[in-house]
Amino acid sequence: MRIFLGTDHAGYELKEHLKTVLDDVVVDCGAAEYDADDDYPSFCIDAATRAVENDAYAVVIGGSGNGEQISANKVPGARAALCWSPEIARLAREHNDANVCSLGARFLTHDEATEIVRTFTSTPFSGDERHRRRIGQITEYEAGRALDGG
Secondary structure, eight states, X not given: OEEEEEEOGGGHHHHHHHHHHOOSEEEEOSOSSOOTTOOHHHHHHHHHHHHHHTTOEEEEXXXXXXXXXXXXXXXXXXXXXXXXXXXXXXXXXXXXXXXXXXXXXXXXXXXXXXXXXXXXXXXXXXXXXXXXXXXXHHHHHHHHSOOOOO
């Protein structure tokens, strides 16, 4: 499995840690070095775009994870979830078929983040009809900016 990582300076250290502990094929989408003045949108959008294009996962990391999640969710086909616990990561996969995990580096230890990412990437989508229907509504809106109300 391939995981695309994207972060700004606030998540740089955690990204570097994840690169060493994940058993998957990890692709670093930046930042390539610590720079306190860098901006997260380009790194997170790149990671999410590559995940969508390659039917893979992305992990985007920032101080809180919020801006990173928002950026990733601008990519058509990306379903980014802010994950602060393994349970939330599991639910994001099972219920939402999320393909992007967003982490807040200032609120997680390296061990916590590692467990969250491993849970996220090892949990399958449940495939339940109600979840497929809801994801379909999101996809429909994303494609045409209209929703029939389900």
